[in-house]
Amino acid sequence: MCGIIGIVGTTEVASALYDGLTVLQHRGQDAAGIATVDGSRLRLHKGNGLVRDVFSQAAMSGLRGRIGIGHCRYPTAGSEGSAEAQPFYVNSPYGIAFAHNGNLVNTDVLRREMFQDDRRHINTESDSEVLLNVLAHELQIQDRMELTPDHIFKAVAGVHARARGGYACVALVLGYGLVAFRDPHGIRPLVLGERVTPEGREYAVASESVAFDVLGFKRVRDVMPGEAVIITDQGKLHTRHCAERVLHTPCIFEYVYLARPDSMIEDVSVYKARLRMGEKLAEKILRERPDHGIDAVIPIPDTARTAASALAGALGVPFREGFVKNRYIGRTFIMPGQGERVKSVRRKLNPVELEFRKKNVLLVDDSIVRGTTSKQIIQMARDAGAKNVYFASAAPPVRYPNVYGIDMPSTSELVAAGHTEQEVEQMLGADWLIYQDLKDLIWAVQDGNENLKQFDTSCFSGEYVTGLDQRYLEQIQMLRSDDAKAARRVV
Numbered sequence: 001m002c003g004i005i006g007i008v009g010t011t012e013v014a015s016a017l018y019d020g021l022t023v024l025q026h027r028g029q030d031a032a033g034i035a036t037v038d039g040s041r042l043r044l045h046k047g048n049g050l051v052r053d054v055f056s057q058a059a060m061s062g063l064r065g066r067i068g069i070g071h072c073r074y075p076t077a078g079s080e081g082s083a084e085a086q087p088f089y090v091n092s093p094y095g096i097a098f099a100h101n102g103n104l105v106n107t108d109v110l111r112r113e114m115f116q117d118d119r120r121h122i123n124t125e126s127d128s129e130v131l132l133n134v135l136a137h138e139l140q141i142q143d144r145m146e147l148t149p150d151h152i153f154k155a156v157a158g159v160h161a162r163a164r165g166g167y168a169c170v171a172l173v174l175g176y177g178l179v180a181f182r183d184p185h186g187i188r189p190l191v192l193g194e195r196v197t198p199e200g201r202e203y204a205v206a207s208e209s210v211a212f213d214v215l216g217f218k219r220v221r222d223v224m225p226g227e228a229v230i231i232t233d234q235g236k237l238h239t240r241h242c243a244e245r246v247l248h249t250p251c252i253f254e255y256v257y258l259a260r261p262d263s264m265i266e267d268v269s270v271y272k273a274r275l276r277m278g279e280k281l282a283e284k285i286l287r288e289r290p291d292h293g294i295d296a297v298i299p300i301p302d303t304a305r306t307a308a309s310a311l312a313g314a315l316g317v318p319f320r321e322g323f324v325k326n327r328y329i330g331r332t333f334i335m336p337g338q339g340e341r342v343k344s345v346r347r348k349l350n351p352v353e354l355e356f357r358k359k360n361v362l363l364v365d366d367s368i369v370r371g372t373t374s375k376q377i378i379q380m381a382r383d384a385g386a387k388n389v390y391f392a393s394a395a396p397p398v399r400y401p402n403v404y405g406i407d408m409p410s411t412s413e414l415v416a417a418g419h420t421e422q423e424v425e426q427m428l429g430a431d432w433l434i435y436q437d438l439k440d441l442i443w444a445v446q447d448g449n450e451n452l453k454q455f456d457t458s459c460f461s462g463e464y465v466t467g468l469d470q471r472y473l474e475q476i477q478m479l480r481s482d483d484a485k486a487a488r489r490v491v
């Protein structure tokens with residue numbers, strides 16, 4: 001996942017885009033970029049690093065204009081290089097800057113078509129650059145000097161007909177305005193917001209509503225699956241459903257880990273969904289081990305805190321902050337290499353010994369993916385003197401790759417893939433391991449909005465809502481496993 005944001009304001013927007021991106025930073029820590037429309041020019045600044053490192057005062061002052069988009073990146077395709085930072089830009093048939101959250105599963109076919117049929121050059125390995133060129137091509141074939149909403153909606157319909165995968169996108173079309181759209185499955189989130197100022201109404205779109213809270217925008221609604229939203233230079237809003245077939249299946253992992261708890265996604269409070277995950281898991285613990293003998297419930301900061309607090313409450317066991325997190329270290333899971341991830345866990349988390357000594361502790365994490373965190377944390381709890389170390393995961397075992405914008409491409413790197421829960425318990429070194437059931441996870445989210453009938457649960461169930469070619473899975477394993485990435489870095 002990455003973070004995207006777009007604003008059509010009445011005054012300069014660069015600093016609001018910057019602030020919005022800092023609040024979306026948890027969705028991508030590798031690169032960031034902002035593009036604005038300054039009269040007849042697109043201004044663009046992007047690079048590797050955190051938002052605060054990428055934008056100097058000088059860079060910000062060049063980003064003039066009252067319309068703009070921003071992106072923070074967590075790579076799922078291509079390399080981590082700065083050339084693949086977003087927004088991307090094309091100069092034909094219009095100047096278009098483009099930012100994308102998600103991942104396409106038919107990039108290769110589209111890349112070939114772009115080159116052979118549509119005569120467009122793609123300069124990087126990024127799927128997002130391919131997607132931008134599909135949009136540009138679909139605008140080009142309409143052969144218009146003057147754009148209208150109809151032409152843009154038609155172009156987005158063309159994108160939906162050709163692209164497969166997860167995509168929530170924002171684009172600046174020079175001389176026209178801002179365009180945002182979401183794939184027909186609504187896999188990645190996108191929300192629409194507005195703010196009324198003395199100068200007039202302003203609109204924004206963002207990956208998560210938390211960006212609006214910070215900027216003083218009101219969350220209006222989610223952009224619907226397959227829908228496109230246009231906000232013209234003059235601040236006029238147009239919306240239309242552009243996909244022939246829609247099957248609403250938002251990614252359930254957003255609720256488990258990716259999103260901030262203070263965001264609303266699909267009218268569901270992520271915070272409340274996590275509380276319900278904790279309650280459900282407590283019910284399972286009480287069913288399986290009524291005499292559990294747990295002395296303290298200890299969350300693995302940060303994301304597990306919410307679920308763990310509800311779990312402790314439901315068990316009637318004290319909730320204790322047994323691990324202290326170094327606030328200057330980012331999220332471990334979305335770091336690009338395993339070496340860095342392993343080192344970061346120890347640097348990031350440190351035990352408060354007295355919470356462990358001679359106690360039966362239940363450590364709670366939101367999810368266990370590669371097992372990088374849980375393995376080390378269990379050992380730390382033992383070293384701190386715990387009598388028994390139990391481990392609970394608020395999500396089910398992750399056994400299958402994610403191909404829609406989360407970088408878990410390689411089955412062999414997932415600790416639970418091909419293993420029973422008991423085997424994972426042993427591999428992690430826990431005295432007892434308990435996972436959430438998938439049906440309970442689904443319930444925890446669905447209880448917030450009964451209109452959500454289905455989810456993308458692929459990393460738990462192995463079911464891919466867009467359909468998937470087995471060869472694609474083999475290919476991303478080859479290209480994007482940690483070993484493959486490390487080999488690329490050496491070259």
Ligand SMILES: O=P(O)(O)OC[C@H]1O[C@H](OP(=O)(O)OP(=O)(O)O)[C@H](O)[C@@H]1O
Binds near residue numbers: 301303366
């Ligand atoms: O099994 P693993 O491969 O270790 O992945 C799972 C862990 O990674 C994430 O934490 P992360 O440090 O990324 O972020 P957080 O501070 O938001 O919990 C997640 O919350 C789990 O703790």
Ligand SMILES: NC(=O)CC[C@H](N)C(=O)O
Binds near residue numbers: 126
């Ligand atoms: N996590 C994402 O959304 C990544 C977007 C895009 N696939 C990239 O790699 O840049």
Ligand SMILES: [Mg+2]
Binds near residue numbers: 302304365
């Ligand atoms: Mg964590």
